[in-house]
Amino acid sequence: MICIVTGVSGSGKTTIGTLLSEKIKLPFFDADDFHPSANVEKMSQGIPLTDMDRMPWLNHLAEKIQEWEKSGGAILACSALKEAYRSILQSVPHNFWIHLQGEKLILEERLRNRKNHYMPPGLLTSQLDTWEQPAYGLHLDIKKSPEELVQTILDHIFSESPKSHVGIIGMGVMGKSLALNMAEKGIPVAVYNRHVPGKEEKIASDFAAKNQQFPLLQGFDDLEVFVSALELPRKILLMIPAGEAIDLQIEQLLPLINEGDIIIDGGNSFFEDSNRRSDELSKKGIHFLPMGVSGGEEGARKGPSLMPSGNKAAYDLMSAYLEKIAAKDKKGMACVTYVGPQGAGHFIKMVHNSIEYGEMQAIAETVHLLRFGLKLSLPESAKVLRNWITGGLKSYFLEITADILEIKENNEFLLDMILDQAEQKGTGGWSIQTALKYNSPYSSLFEAVTARQLSANKKDRSDLSQIFHHRFRAFAEDKVLMLEHLKNAYALTRIINHETGFKLMQNVSDALEWNLNFSEIARIWTNGCIIRSSLMEDLAEFFQSNHSIFHHKALIGKIKEWKPDLAYIVGMGLQHDFALPVMSASLNYLLGRITDDSSANLIQAQRDYFGAHTYKRKDDPEGLPRHTDWTTLKYKQLNLK
Ligand SMILES: NC(=O)C1=CN([C@@H]2O[C@H](COP(=O)(O)OP(=O)(O)OC[C@H]3O[C@@H](n4cnc5c(N)ncnc54)[C@H](OP(=O)(O)O)[C@@H]3O)[C@@H](O)[C@H]2O)C=CC1
Numbered sequence: 001m002i003c004i005v006t007g008v009s010g011s012g013k014t015t016i017g018t019l020l021s022e023k024i025k026l027p028f029f030d031a032d033d034f035h036p037s038a039n040v041e042k043m044s045q046g047i048p049l050t051d052m053d054r055m056p057w058l059n060h061l062a063e064k065i066q067e068w069e070k071s072g073g074a075i076l077a078c079s080a081l082k083e084a085y086r087s088i089l090q091s092v093p094h095n096f097w098i099h100l101q102g103e104k105l106i107l108e109e110r111l112r113n114r115k116n117h118y119m120p121p122g123l124l125t126s127q128l129d130t131w132e133q134p135a136y137g138l139h140l141d142i143k144k145s146p147e148e149l150v151q152t153i154l155d156h157i158f159s160e161s162p163k164s165h166v167g168i169i170g171m172g173v174m175g176k177s178l179a180l181n182m183a184e185k186g187i188p189v190a191v192y193n194r195h196v197p198g199k200e201e202k203i204a205s206d207f208a209a210k211n212q213q214f215p216l217l218q219g220f221d222d223l224e225v226f227v228s229a230l231e232l233p234r235k236i237l238l239m240i241p242a243g244e245a246i247d248l249q250i251e252q253l254l255p256l257i258n259e260g261d262i263i264i265d266g267g268n269s270f271f272e273d274s275n276r277r278s279d280e281l282s283k284k285g286i287h288f289l290p291m292g293v294s295g296g297e298e299g300a301r302k303g304p305s306l307m308p309s310g311n312k313a314a315y316d317l318m319s320a321y322l323e324k325i326a327a328k329d330k331k332g333m334a335c336v337t338y339v340g341p342q343g344a345g346h347f348i349k350m351v352h353n354s355i356e357y358g359e360m361q362a363i364a365e366t367v368h369l370l371r372f373g374l375k376l377s378l379p380e381s382a383k384v385l386r387n388w389i390t391g392g393l394k395s396y397f398l399e400i401t402a403d404i405l406e407i408k409e410n411n412e413f414l415l416d417m418i419l420d421q422a423e424q425k426g427t428g429g430w431s432i433q434t435a436l437k438y439n440s441p442y443s444s445l446f447e448a449v450t451a452r453q454l455s456a457n458k459k460d461r462s463d464l465s466q467i468f469h470h471r472f473r474a475f476a477e478d479k480v481l482m483l484e485h486l487k488n489a490y491a492l493t494r495i496i497n498h499e500t501g502f503k504l505m506q507n508v509s510d511a512l513e514w515n516l517n518f519s520e521i522a523r524i525w526t527n528g529c530i531i532r533s534s535l536m537e538d539l540a541e542f543f544q545s546n547h548s549i550f551h552h553k554a555l556i557g558k559i560k561e562w563k564p565d566l567a568y569i570v571g572m573g574l575q576h577d578f579a580l581p582v583m584s585a586s587l588n589y590l591l592g593r594i595t596d597d598s599s600a601n602l603i604q605a606q607r608d609y610f611g612a613h614t615y616k617r618k619d620d621p622e623g624l625p626r627h628t629d630w631t632t633l634k635y636k637q638l639n640l641k
């Protein structure tokens with residue numbers, strides 16, 4: 001947008017232009033600064049400029065206006081007294097004209113008070129005589145204060161300009177991609193990024209300026225102006241880091257928005273924070289939609305999996321937009337569904353990420369075995385994974401891993417140059433915290449988090465590796481047979497990880513009465529998201545009539561068939577000094593779930609022995625808890641006193 005502030009000397013063009021520039025974060029230029037030196041000389045001697053004098057100056061300004069428009073817009077203060085001058089400055093299709101006008105007495109007084117300016121007050125009369133009243137633009141009386149005038153300009157800009165349907169705050173990896181996705185799908189979208197002077201400046205307006213091929217995209221660097229550019233009820237999507245940043249951003253938004261407006265948190269927030277925010281915002285009449293988003297940068301740009309929850313009426317207002325930008329499943333349905341109340345969307349996203357952690361770690365363990373147990377090169381390992389993909393184990397993670405194993409930088413495999421310290425932002429840990437709170441066994445996915453923690457202390461590992469002379473030892477067994485075992489072991493680990501995650505979702509859904517629909521959840525995870533796979537497609541159908549993966553008829557057969565492979569690989573791997581935390585924990589989890597006569601009777605006996613914690617009997621499982629005086633019994637049986 002190009003705003004041209006016109007008026008005679010003393011009308012306040014520079015004051016208004018500068019204030020406006022601060023508000024809408026567009027650069028301010030004073031046309032006087034572009035005069036050739038001959039003109040400046042003439043004006044300072046009190047000689048009025050002729051039209052001939054002005055022509056090169058106006059033509060130069062017209063070129064600058066085109067340049068500024070390309071880089072996102074500008075505010076220009078220019079007397080532009082005659083229509084002929086203004087028509088030269090109309091070098092882009094939509095200049096926004098602001099004409100400052102006022103009584104001669106006010107203008108004279110202002111000019112008298114001016115210091116260090118080459119325009120003698122005597123020229124005012126000549127300017128006023130030259131002024132041709134334009135029949136367009138915004139005409140403002142300079143009697144009002146500069147702040148009032150700027151507010152009127154802002155109101156005018158935003159009532160005139162088409163309102164955006166959705167606003168996005170946070171122009172990071174995800175926010176940018178979602179904004180382009182929306183603009184491409186025909187959704188007018190306004191974007192904003194925080195403004196930190198000297199550090200984070202003009203992020204949103206620069207982003208919009210760089211993407212002018214998307215005319216529905218508008219960038220704002222002032223929160224108030226961004227908010228006023230949105231249609232009512234406002235729909236504001238936050239794509240910023242989880243935690244305090246979300247609370248602070250909501251706090252800044254509240255004075256600027258109205259009851260009935262919608263705030264969507266599309267980040268990876270902890271669902272209990274989202275529950276709290278849902279309650280707090282609903283008391284203020286603001287609709288809150290906690291929404292999980294998966295798919296990374298590419299998914300967000302081309303079609304993510306979306307997991308919205310919270311206020312249902314607000315979801316209904318958002319659903320058309322979400323369906324437009326989401327990935328599509330095999331049947332062409334959008335990978336978005338209303339998940340449930342409160343922070344249910346963030347809850348399932350958290351579990352999604354935890355399954356993601358498990359899947360990543362299981363693949364990392366598998367690749368380690370391929371490389372250092374079976375002694376395959378990186379391209380050979382990639383080939384194995386690609387065979388598995390076409391051999392029934394299709395998944396996004398296997399696909400990107402196969403790519404990673406082959407990619408070189410400066411003729412060296414990039415993977416081998418990456419430091420082996422895994423980072424994490426929180427969702428894996430929150431899942432464990434939640435699993436503990438809701439008493440849901442989570443060992444295999446817990447181990448995926450622990451493995452990242454262990455990896456983090458590289459120095460400690462390097463030192464201890466020397467002390468313990470740790471070396472991976474290669475397998476001597478037949479490679480073809482080992483590969484078959486490994487494929488099945490990995491495939492079973494993947495099933496167990498999914499069961500662990502879905503079981504947590506079931507337990508929390510029951511406890512909080514969220515009534516989560518697991519078939520829908522699996523369906524929206526079949527495309528767009530990071531854990532999409534052939535297994536997920538299978539689960540979307542299976543969950544239509546069942547609730548536990550371990551009761552899936554086809555999978556029961558596979559679990560039975562692959563259990564010995566997993567046991568074999570875990571045994572072999574451990575014996576050859578490979579840490580296999582997720583593979584071994586998933587086998588233990590499975591065995592824990594399928595063992596009837598477990599060792600827990602001994603735990604209960606021990607608890608009762610040392611702490612009188614009581615136990616129940618096998619022959620009376622529903623009966624009252626019992627306690628045994630173990631010491632007395634012991635002495636009695638040993639005939640001791
Ligand atoms: N990357 C991914 O694959 C995925 C990320 N997510 C989640 O989406 C959210 C955004 O992630 P992503 O885009 O990757 O993150 P980035 O780090 O790329 O971007 C974060 C954005 O938030 C802004 N920001 C940072 N701190 C604050 C603050 N205190 N107040 C306001 N704005 C702030 C940043 O602005 P500035 O430039 O000024 O620092 C930036 O625009 C996160 O919750 C993330 O976990 C969800 C799914 C996938």
Ligand SMILES: O=C(CO)[C@H](O)[C@H](O)COP(=O)(O)O
Nearest residue numbers: 294295423424425426427530
């Ligand atoms: O949500 C995601 C994908 O679904 C993000 O990529 C996630 O933030 C990655 O988590 P972490 O940084 O903890 O590995």
